[in-house]
Amino acid sequence: MKLTIHGAAQQVTGSMHLLEVGQFKILIDCGLDYEKDRNIQANENFLFKPEEIDVVILTHAHIDHSGNLPTLVRLGFEGQILCTPPTADLTELLLLDSVNIFMRKADKGRKHRKGKFNTAAQPLYLQKHVMDTVERFVTIGFNKPFRINGSIELTFIPVGHLLGAAAAVFKVIEDGVEKSIAFTGDIGRKNYPVLDDPQTLPPVDYLVTESTYGGRLHTKDKTVEQALVETIEKACVKEQGRLIIPAFSIGRTQSLVYSLNKIFSSGLLPPVKVFVDSPLATRSTGVFRKYHYLVNQEAQDFYSKRGDEFEFDNLEYVESLKDSRQVSNYFEPCIIISSAGMLEGGRIQDHLFYNIQNYYCTILFIGYCAKGTLGHRLLRGDPIVHIKDRELAVYATIKQTDVLSAHGDHDDLVNTVKQQDKAKLKNVFLVHGETSSMQALADALTGEGYAVTIPAKGVSYLLS
Structure with a gap:
């Protein structure tokens, strides 16, 4: 076997790993890399020929794992894409949303270049390429061995993190010898709202694992509900202001809404209006309902006793852009949940534009923000930020909590x-x-007696 790390090498985004068994080529994940100096077109530069890939394995739907699949298809990949059923449904939603983002950026670039030589970036892919990609999905359930060919068997193991997220475990017969390798995808954490705990992986010869929170520990002294109650009570009850929570539409928003449902239905806080302003979040919540048998036991018990965990009094899912703009005219204390989580586009930018200079507004970050994003600039304390073609002073309170991080810690x-x-x-x-x-994770594992490699991008490793 030969392993080559083509993405997420010494960085977070752009997961893409090539496993070669003889002449058979398997690509594990094909994510967008949005740390390439903000140049989205660089994602076209595969270090292999897309048409030579035999099959793609998709660990989960998040765009840094799935977002470059349509480019792969557009440039010649013709094989199957294997994933779990929820991953297929959620990925389709995310990829179509990516097309909309590309188109808006292209239109914005053309307007800025009006009357000049047009160098605006073209969309990386179009809706047609997304639909061509979706047609290649073949879904496999958890813990059901699937034979890719006569010598390669794949099993998806649940890892939490997101509905449908899986580690990909391969058993390979090569030259009469059985070998095994697992790719964790993104590893979730225990006792996370809505999602089951990660399952233990079977013993393998090689392990390719994420390291997002290497060297860092999550907050242990507060539960999700305690942390949210503390922030909401100050921002919306005592200060009578508004709380804006940037949240990824798929996964983070559903866990947040469920947690708010538990808070308000238990009377831990007086009623506060909650707006979920993300059409993508609304549609993906439908996928969570469709695969309700995969949510954790606590959420299933809540549903049995109190009904839909994603619906409660004073909760409003905002659909139209007109209704989204009306949220800015709601002057009572409220909570606004909107995407995107790193603030790079989406309706969240409108809410920031109108509230970043509001002393009675709190912006609560509940997830990771990559370097170079607006979210990262706010978290590092920039006093002035650029939003919608304007430089705005930051008067709102900026807070962060990791209680809703969907990644396991160190x-x-x-x-x-x-x-x-x-x-x-x-x-x-x-x-x-x-x-x-x-490096922090490598040091810890080496200290435990494990052999550890931090791969460089494009370097191949022979797995004997």
Whole structure:
């Protein structure tokens, strides 16, 4: 076997790993890299020929794992894309949303270049390419071995993180010898709202694992509900202001809405109006309802006793752009949940534009913000930010909490590796993390006696 890391090498985004078994080529994930100096077109530069890939394995729907699939198809890939059923449905929604984002940016670029030589970036792919991609999805359930060919077997193991998210575990017969390798995708955490805990992976010879929170521990002294109650009480009850929560439409929003449902239905706070301003969040919540049998037992019990965990009094899903703009005219205390989580586009930018200079507004970040994004600039304390062609002073209160992070922390990552048989596991490859996070995790694992590699992009490793 030969392994080449083509994406998320010493950075977080752009997951893409090539596994070669003889002449058979398997691509694990094909995500958008949005850390390439903001040049989206750089995602066309595959270091392999797309037409030579035999099959793609998709661990989960998030755009840094799925977002470059239509480019792969557009440039010649003709094989199947294997994933779980929820991943197929959620990925379709995310990819179509990406097309809309590309088109808006292209239109904006053309307007700025009006009357000049037009160098506006063209969309990376179009709706046609997304639909061509969706047609290639073949879905496989969890813990059901699937034979890709006569010598390669794939099993999806649930890892939490997102509905349908899976580790891809391969058993390979090569030259009469059985070998095994697992790709974790993104690893979730225990006791996370809506989602089941990650399952233990079977023993393997090689492990390719994410390292997002290497060297960092999540807050342990507060539950999700306690942290939210504390912030809402100050922002909306005592100060009678508004709380804006940027949240990814798929996964984070559903966990947040469920947590708010538990808070308000239990009377922990007086009623506060909650707006979910993201059509994508509304549609993806429908996917969570469709696969309700995959949510965790707590959420299923809540549904049995109190009804839909994604609906409650004073909760409003905002659909039209007109209604979204009316939210700005709602002057009572309220909570606004909107996408995108890193503030790079979406309706959240409108809410920021009208509220960033509001002393009675709190902006609560509940997820990771990549370097270079507006979210990252706000979190590092920039006093002035650029929003919708204007430079605006930041008067709103900026807060962050990790209680709703869907990634396992340093201890979770270490424990994932320690569940492996040390005598069998030959090497651990670290991907999907900043260099400092990878090094901290590598140091911890080396100290436990594991062989660890931090791959460079495009470097190949022979797996004997």
